[in-house]
Amino acid sequence: xxxxxxxxxxxxxxxxxxxxxxxxxxxxQTIRTGTPARRSRPAWIAVAAVxxxxxxxxxxxxxxxxxxxxxxxxxxxxxxxxxxxxxxQELEFHVTDSSELQRKMKSLDFTPVEPVMIRxxxxxxxxxxYATLGGEMAVQIVYLDANGVxxxxxxxxxxxxxARLPDGEHQIDGVHVRVWKEKGLVMVLTRPMA
Amino acid sequence: MFVFPGxxxxxxxxxxxxxxxxxxxxxxxxxGIDTLLDSGYRYAFSLAHDAAEAEDLLQDxxxxxxxxxxxxERSYLFATIRNRFIDxxxxxxxxxxxxxxxxxxxxGDVTDEHWETADVLLNxxxxxxxxxxxxxxxxxxxxxxxxxxxxxxxAELTSRPRGTILSLLxxxxxxxxxxxxxxxxxx
Numbered sequence: 001x002x003x004x005x006x007x008x009x010x011x012x013x014x015x016x017x018x019x020x021x022x023x024x025x026x027x028x029q030t031i032r033t034g035t036p037a038r039r040s041r042p043a044w045i046a047v048a049a050v051x052x053x054x055x056x057x058x059x060x061x062x063x064x065x066x067x068x069x070x071x072x073x074x075x076x077x078x079x080x081x082x083x084x085x086x087x088x089q090e091l092e093f094h095v096t097d098s099s100e101l102q103r104k105m106k107s108l109d110f111t112p113v114e115p116v117m118i119r120x121x122x123x124x125x126x127x128x129x130y131a132t133l134g135g136e137m138a139v140q141i142v143y144l145d146a147n148g149v150x151x152x153x154x155x156x157x158x159x160x161x162x163a164r165l166p167d168g169e170h171q172i173d174g175v176h177v178r179v180w181k182e183k184g185l186v187m188v189l190t191r192p193m194a
Numbered sequence: 195m196f197v198f199p200g201x202x203x204x205x206x207x208x209x210x211x212x213x214x215x216x217x218x219x220x221x222x223x224x225x226g227i228d229t230l231l232d233s234g235y236r237y238a239f240s241l242a243h244d245a246a247e248a249e250d251l252l253q254d255x256x257x258x259x260x261x262x263x264x265x266x267e268r269s270y271l272f273a274t275i276r277n278r279f280i281d282x283x284x285x286x287x288x289x290x291x292x293x294x295x296x297x298x299x300x301x302g303d304v305t306d307e308h309w310e311t312a313d314v315l316l317n318x319x320x321x322x323x324x325x326x327x328x329x330x331x332x333x334x335x336x337x338x339x340x341x342x343x344x345x346x347x348x349a350e351l352t353s354r355p356r357g358t359i360l361s362l363l364x365x366x367x368x369x370x371x372x373x374x375x376x377x378x379x380x381x
Contacts, residue, residue, distance in 0.1 A: 006370070007339050013320050014340045019235040023249050027231055027256050028223050034260060 070164045077134045077162075077188060078170035078177040084131060084140060085152040085175055085190035091127035091142060101128055105139060110157050112139045113183045118153065122146045133188065134162050145191070154188040162186055224266040231256075233341070234271045240336035241279045243325050254278045272351060323373040331366040338363055 019027075068076065093104050098114040105112060107130065114125075123143035131140035131154065138156035145151055156162065158181060165186055170177040171193060178189045224230075234255065238248035255274040264270050324332055330352070337343040337351070345363070349356040 006367075006374075009320055010335065010339045013324070014236045014240065014336060017236050017239045017245070017248075018232055019249055019252060023235075023252070024228065024231055027253060028227065030253075030256060031223050031227065031260065 070166045074166055081177050081188045081190045082172040082175040092129045094127040112155050115182050115187050151191040155185045158186045237272050238275050240332050251275050251278050326373055334362050335366050
């Protein structure tokens with residue numbers, strides 16, 4: 001029987017594993033341009049996407065007649081914000097100053113700002129991550145208040161239905177949620193209830 | 195206590211990918227990038243044991259390196275791939291790396307085992323055996339045998355004690371030998 005050292009066979013096995021040439025080219029293009037190149041998808045994905053789009057259009061048309069009221073929308077956004085606060089997801093950016101965040105978070109379609117309230121409450125910024133809230137791209141910023149208690153601030157642009165979001169306060173899952181607009185952005189601040 | 199570790203956990207990943215790294219200037223592709231990408235892919239494959247997943251991990255890691263402006267070095271690429279792999283599994287709430295303690299069995303030297311077996315590559319035996327290994331076993335085996343990492347280097351990359359790595363590698367090879375032997379009997 002033909003025998004070979006197992007180490008050699010393991011090397012041969014992994015040596016035979018290679019990314020596709022398309023992947024290599026895509027990655028090299030990404031490195032050259034700094035812009036991620038899209039993957040080409042098989043045709044059936046395109047067909048499935050078209051079918052899904054048709055179904056979604058139908059559902060959307062039907063749903064338009066049943067859009068949530070501003071208060072339902074606010075409750076939903078507050079619920080998501082409370083959940084996001086309680087989940088305590090890991091941060092991508094650790095900063096000591098808000099301006100640092102503005103420099104680092106280049107993938108947002110708006111510039112994160114520090115609301116006046118944060119300064120008045122003497123909160124200290126910890127860091128931030130990309131997030132979504134109410135279906136829109138948002139930044140989730142974590143602050144520590146004067147007692148070292150973590151608070152989560154979401155900021156996003158008031159586009160589409162979020163433009164109808166009313167200011168208000170909510171109490172959900174042990175979290176106090178405040179919604180307001182400032183400097184052209186929707187602000188949602190969540191803090192643990194005392 | 196409220197803790198936010200330093201590893202990014204996702205968020206609006208697709209949106210970020212689409213908008214990230216927008217720049218008009220073209221950069222030069224670093225020398226030896228093909229070899230590095232091949233190497234990164236193989237390491238990702240040793241973790242995921244799935245071609246599509248390995249390509250995704252490699253792409254994520256490359257984007258992360260581009261975003262951070264870090265150098266294109268193998269050690270950094272591997273560490274980034276590993277972090278991305280852990281992130282993905284955390285998100286899916288899967289058990290990934292089990293807690294490892296240095297066992298009682300005598301650890302063999304990383305490069306000391308040269309046992310021979312019938313050609314297990316030909317009929318997919320090795321593939322079946324590797325997929326039966328735990329992630330940390332496959333990863334350690336790959337780093338030691340394929341990449342030629344020392345136990346010290348593996349310990350550094352995986353944040354485990356050197357003794358644990360030696361023991362793990364010893365046990366993994368014994369397990370692999372057992373799996374291949376069992377497979378042959380079945381055949």
